[in-house]
Amino acid sequence: MYSSSNLHEQTKNDFVKTVGLPDLAISNGANFIRHRSLSDTFSLFSNGPELLEYFPSTFTYNYSQNYKNIPSRIELE
Amino acid sequence: MKINHYLIGFAVSSLFRRGTKSLFVLFIFTALIFLLSSILFISNSIKEELNLTLDSLPQIIVQKLQAGRQTNIELKRVNKLLEFQGVQSAVPRIWGYYYFEKAGVNFSLVGIDAYDKQYKNSFANIVKNVNFDALEKTSSMVVGQGVKKALSENYYKNYFNFIKPDGDFIKVPIASTFSSKTSLESNDIILMPRSLVLEIFGMDKTKATDIVLSVANPEEIPTIAKKIKNLYPDTRVITKSDLKVSYQNIFDYKSGMFLALFVISAFTFFMIIYDKASGLSSEEKKEIGILKALGWKIDDILQEKFYEAFIISFVAFISAIILSLFFVYTLEAPILKEIFIGYSRLKPSFDLPFILDVQTIFLLFFLTIPLYLAAIIIPSWRVASMDADEVMR
Amino acid sequence: MIRCKNISKIFNVNKPNELTALKEIDLKFKEGELVILKGASGSGKSTLLSLIAALSKPNVGEVIIDEKRISKMPDNFTSLFRRENVGFIFQKYNLIPTLSAYDNIILPLIPTNPNEKQLHKRIDELLKTFCIEDKKDVLVKNLSGGEQQRVAISRALINNPKIIIADEPTANLDAKLSLDFIEIIKSLKNDATTILIATHDPLFFDLDFVDKIVELKNGEVIDVSHS
Incomplete structure (x- = not known):
């Protein structure tokens, strides 16, 4: 536990500035769930086209849903 | 009462x-x-x-999409992007994932422009026992605590042999680890000079993973993002506010x-x-x-x-x-x-x-x-x- | 003054097990009177007592006490009426077995947020009167029948009621304790308290200080004798 002291915050910010990548290192089971804000909808398919997301953290942890990255609306009958 | x-x-x-x-x-x-x-x-x-840490993230990230997947972006686009009004800097980045089979682990490899002076101050803060001069001289890497642990469990105490796409080994010494304060961010990160990352990934030297822009006036970010999209329809432009949306979904x-x-x-x-x-x-x-x-x-x-x-x-x-x-x-x-x-x-x-x-x-x-x-x-x-x-x- | 005006009590109305417990009872008791309700079990004594204490309401007729038509009053008023005027000694005492004697005795006063000093004084008096001072902190379930009854009486008296109602008070007592109880009643009677006792214990029938004996049978008054 830490209370977000300025020094602590500064260290974290310095790190993020250096690396420049978003998200936390708590989900790194596969390359498409780390830095999810930067990953694209279809990167999952590099594991296999029929795959559904199966990592526990992906149920809680979403990728960027900006307008260029909305998942496919094509629905299966 | x-x-x-x-x-x-x-x-x-x-x-x-x-x-x-x-x-x-x-x-x-x-x-x-x-x-x-x-x-x-x-x-x-x-x-x-x-x-x-949201504010420390890049303002605009430009990725290239091909066949619906992210691919490497041409370096020559950097100069084009710099020509946009309001763009202060455009920096190509090299980063990606390296799968360490023995431990079944994905590392995030991040390349930086050699260990030069601009990092000196922040490194003193984020890297343990930093010896900056030594870093400058040798092509070594700084790793997260988790990476250090995974490697030492597999007998790589001081260095690691990356396997290049052609099967050759490339030995990179471990210079230091990141401060444990940053564990939540840095646990799986490996930081090294970009030339090394290019070699390990076997990437084309004329390409980068993505391009990071900084903009003088934050108000202009959406306009610039739109212009980039018009110029290069095959790109995906991720602004800081998009990252924010993503964070909010988390x-x-x-x-x-x-x-x-x-x-x-x-x-x-x-x-x-x-x-x-x-x-x-x-x-x-x-x-x-x-x-x-x-x-x-x-x-x-x-x-x-x-x-x-x-x-x-x-x-x-x-x-x-x-x-x-x-x-x-x-x-x-x-x-x-x-x-x-x-x-x-x-x-x-x-x-x-x-x-x-x-x-x-x-x-x-x-x-x-x-x-x-x-x-x-x-x-x-x-x-x-x-x-x-x-x-x- | 207590007036029962033509009251009837019917249980389970319009059901196959309909039961008329009281039929057109018309009675008057004066203030300070000691009244014995006599009759076999099932004759309606207890029902009549609970109507007078406003624990239930008659189907027909009304109960008037001191010009208050208590059988027509809403629930909260009858509760308040009981708290201020009535001390009820139940047949099975209806104590809370998992509370101590002391805690049982103060129950009626809890909602009034009593003054601590006065309360202590009052309880000490009662405990002394009924010789249960040493049982004060004993859980009621660990007390003997006689002791439980004395706790019940103390509880009925804590609010200095004008009317005391007792339902078969000596049913669970031996001869000695019954006589003790009669002594208590006698002293209460001397304080000009109105007392209603339902019993079939012959011990009560020829006491010289009883004012009235009402005999009930199958829910009807068959005899009222004055002594």
Whole structure:
């Protein structure tokens, strides 16, 4: 536990500035769930086209849903 | 109004008289609030952690998409991007994932423009025992705590042999590790000069993973993003506000696991409530009858029942909140954190920023305590409004 | 003054097990009177007492006490009425077994948020009168029948009631304790308290200080004798 002291915050910010990548290192089971804000909808398919997301953290942890990255609306009958 | 301490005393003694039942309710209530509040505290802390560093992220990231997948972007686009009005700098980045088969782990490799002076100050802060001059001379890497651990478990104490796409080895010494304060961000990161990353990934030297832009006036970011998209229709432009949206979606407990957990525990809670509400024991009924016969008004009886229910639910609530604060922030949420860390083989320390999330506490308070009070008071009211004679029978 | 005006009490109205417990009872008791209600079990004595104490309401007729039509009053008023005017000694005492003697005795006063000093004084008096001072903190379920009854009487007297109602008070007592109880009643009678006792214990029938004996049978008054 830490209370977000300025020094602590500064260290974290310095790190993020250096690396420049978003998200936390708590989900790194596969390359498409780390830095999810930067990953694209279809990167999952590099594991296999029929795959559904199966990592526990992906149920809680979403990728960027900006307008260029909305998942496919094509629905299966 | 003067507080009637006789009535409160009677309520407390009633709770003690029904010891087993009270303990049971106390236990269930505490367990439920504890579980819910722990999860909410964790997710709030993670949000806080992300928001803490949000401002340090790049303003615009330009990726190239091909066949719906992200591919490397041509370096010559950097100059084109620099020509946009308002763009201060455009820096190509090299980064990606390296799969370490022996440990079954994905590392995040990040390249920087050699170890030059611009990093000197921040490195003093984020890297342990930094010897900057040594870093400058040799092509070595700085790794996260988790990477260090995974490597040393596989006998790579001081260096690591990366396997290039052509099968050759490339030996990179480990210069240092990142400060443990940054564990949540840096756990799986390997930082090294970009030339090394290019070699390890076997990437074309004329390409980069993505391009990072900084813009003088933040107001212009959306306009510039639109212009880039027009110039290069095959790109995906991610602005800081997009990252923000993504962060906001993180641990959105409307979805998946959280919903399931929440529904299950809420359901359990309602079952218990229903069980309690569906009737008082004959002993309790008789007691209400006796009190009424002795001249207690319905309000008096309900007031007593209210005290009883409030005392037990409030005690349970407070102890659950204290327990879960201790559990999450001191013990770092054993077992429960697995939900958040999931499959990841490189487990970061779960050293979360402490925030007393008053909103969550109020939410839980108003979701549970009034329900419990109602479940106690409504059946008591039903009994208390009958004829005393009938109830005592 | 207690006035029962043509009251009838029917249980389970319009059901196959309908039962008329009291039929057109018309009675008058004066203030300070000691009245014995006599009759076999099932004759309606207890029902009549609970109507007078407003623990239930008659189907027909009304009960008027001191010009208050208590059988027509809403629930909260009858509770208040009982708290201020009535001491009820139940047949099975109706004590709360898991509370101590002391806690049982103060029960009627709890909602009034009593003054602690006065309360202590009053309770000490009562405990002394009934010789249960040493049983003060004993749980009622661990007391003997006689002691329980004395706790019940103390509880009925704690609010200095104008009317005392006792339902088969000596049913669970031996001869000695019954005589003790009669002594208590006698001293209460001297304080000008109105006392109603339902009993089939012959011990009560030829006491010289009884004012009225009402005999009930199958829910009807068959005899009222004045002594």
